Amino acid sequence: MAEKEATVYIVDVGASMGAKRNGRIESDLDFAMRYVWDKITSTVALDRKTTTLGVIGLRTDDTANELQNEESFQNISVLQEISNILLPELKELRRRITLSNTTNGDAISAVVIAIQMITKYCKKLKYKRKIILVTDARGPLDADPDSVTEITKKITQDDMELVVLGVDFDDPEYRFKEEDKDPQKAQNEQTFQALVDSCGGVIGTLQQAVEELGMPRLKTTRPVPLYKGQLTLGDPETYETAACIDVERYPRTMIRRPMAASQYVQRLHQGDDDTQSTRTILPDVDTEMPDTNASDLTNVKSSRTYRVLDEEAPGGKKDVSRDDLAKGYEYGRTAVHISETDENVTKLETQAALELIGFIPWANYDRYMSMSVSSIIIGQKTNSKAIMALSSLIHALFELESYAVARLVPKADKGPVILLLAPSIEVDYECLLDVQIPFTEDVRSYKFPPLDRVVTVSGKIIKEHRNLPNEALAKAMSDYVDQMDLSTFGRDDDGNPSEYMPMTETFSPVLHRIDQAVRWRAVHPTEPVPPPYEILTRYSNPPEDLVSESKRQLEKLVAAADVKKVPPKVQGRRRNRNEVKPLSGLNVEALLGGDKKKARISPQNAIPDFRRLLDNTESIDEMQDIARQLGRIIETRIKDSFGDISYARAIEEITVMREEMIDLEEPEIYNEFARDLKRKLLLEELGGNRKDFWWEFRKSKLGLIDSKTSEGSKATEADAMAVRIRPELQSAFGPLITDMDT
Secondary structure (H helix, E strand, C coil): CCCCEEEEEEEECCHHHHCCCCCCCCCHHHHHHHHHHHHHHHHHHHCCCCEEEEEEEECCCCCECCCCCCHHHCCEEEEEEEECCCHHHHHHHHHHCCCCCCCCCCHHHHHHHHHHHHHHHHCCCCCEEEEEEEECCCCCCCCCHHHHHHHHHHHHHCCEEEEEEECCCCECCCCECCCCCCHHHHHHHHHHHHHHHHHCCEEEEHHHHHHHHHCCCCCCCCCCCCEEEEEEECCCCCCCCCEEEEEEEEECCCCCCCCCCCCEEECCCCCCCCCCCCEEECCCCCCCCCCCCCCCEEEEEECCCEEEECCCCHHHEEEECHHHCCCEEEECCEEEECCHHHHHHHCCCCCCEEEEEEEEEHHHCCHHHCCCCCEEEEECCCCHHHHHHHHHHHHHHHHCCEEEEEEEECCCCCCCEEEEEEEEECCCCEEEEEEEECCHHHCCCCCCCCCCCEECCCCCEECCCCCCCCHHHHHHHHHHHHHCCCCCCEECCCCCEECCCCHHHCCCHHHHHHHHHHHHHHHCCCCCCCCCCHHHHCCCCCCHHHHHHCHHHHHHHHHHHCCCCCCCCCCCCCCCCCCCCCCCCCCHHHHHCCCHHHCCCCHHHHHHHHHHHHHCCCCHHHHHHHHHHHHHHHHHHHHHCCCCCCHHHHHHHHHHHHHHHHHCCCHHHHHHHHHHHHHHHHCCCCCCCCHHHHHHHHHCCCCCCCCCCCCCCCCCHHHHHHCCCCCCCCCCCCCCCCCCCC
């Protein structure tokens, strides 16, 4: 379970916060709220019940707090009590945090109210308590020494953390100093500094805090044990000399996925068209409450129905429950049914265990064998004997430069996995690092031709070949790689060469850019999303200085490799078919003056004629006419076929048409033919009921040419599948296509 947190933000909204200072194009309040909104939305995005926050407005026009009857607590309003914040509360906060018309309001008194809120909410429970004050320090302060002492004592006693962030505060560490500072602000900064120093808090300038917002924040989680049990060497039930060590296994690294938007849908209000689907909106619980603060989004509930073929049921299908279905496994294109009784026979009965089964030297392990993220194995935390025993094993593996191989069953009746255990010895702890490795049956060996030589059929080895790099090319590539070396291009704090892209400064742009966009949109629903932070795009391109320094080596590499620019792809270009030319070099058809436009495809020689005419086409209209000719021949074969005697020839001609249209990058010509053919089959215009031909069509995988196969196609992959497999997908064929595929 994550640690409980309670944070109170004190936001100064006084009239002085409306000014634009130090060359900024936004007011001090907008500048400060960039930090506050980022922190609040980050808390909302965590979606943890244990992470709560509250907001106090300082120097507000009105007063709303439990101590409002006292004079020193005027112009302070509690905008949000400590609780979990969701999107409705976030929108309400955005509405209430606005610039006021007053300069009155004591920041020290606001800290007192924040302390009272945290004390009332957390009571004596274990919480991480924090107060963040954001102000420009231009308002009056009640810096009574006795009051400050009591505040400091309470903060220290309850283990609270006080953070003061000021607009244009002087910060020697950040190297910022405001010129011509107002005397009252300078005095208030000193008061805040004394308060923070006395309670062990933090004070800084808001400029630094805003700049650091671009630094992605790593999400810390409390580790959950993956395995608790014994690490054994030998069988303890058979041999008394077997070693048993009580250990615990925890994840070391985990794959983080970007947040998905599939958990919510737009809420349907009364009067909207309501439709039923497989994703149904959950009913509102508080239907009697007014919908003023309700979110426009709501959770979705997935429901699944199962249907089987039934000729007597309406529509040819009937609904069945999941309990009436049998479990099957896909084996190739066949569904194999296995009953529960048979499945229990094949199920491997296992017991939770972690057993050492061997050791291998470091040099004998290939890194590509690792199949999973890493975990750590430590001795049982409360067992000093187990910790000492595991430490002995770790040091033995380290001294012998060896890895251990273990068989792990995390829970009873779970499948076993093989782990590789590596010793790790740090200053403050020791552990075994483990990754999953494959079983012998999981490894497939393939032989590929060597890259440094060519072996002929007769076994002759050739070192110089057009497909092999020569010495000049190899040297040019080596020089270019050496010049583009990033391992020493960076500089450390002392100016010495260091790694240019350290792992600690390299972040996933996908994860953090999506987080940034979602947080921004939650607060600014209509404004455009700002560009990504610089740290996310810093390593998207090689350093310009390094590229310019390597320009000469790159030119030599281009010359040695004889690199040439590929001409742009032309839409509808002809295939580079090897045409047969007569030995005399004379074109007989050209000499005879034959008219290509009047040429026709012969049904007795359809495929050769079709290809010959396509080779001589010069326009899209000619291609379409030639395809229509072959299409009419195909339809005639289907119509006049006695049974299925002519189906094979028709399928062959359709296949040739499809391949030729893909080569000529004119997929829509074939797609139009396929749509028209299916329509005529459905309407029985090709000699009656010829639905059995469509089975041959589907079996030959002659669906539409989708955009993935040919860029010029307007049909999607789903449309192409619809013509062969699912009759429900009718978008590619229109309303006339009904139940042919069933």
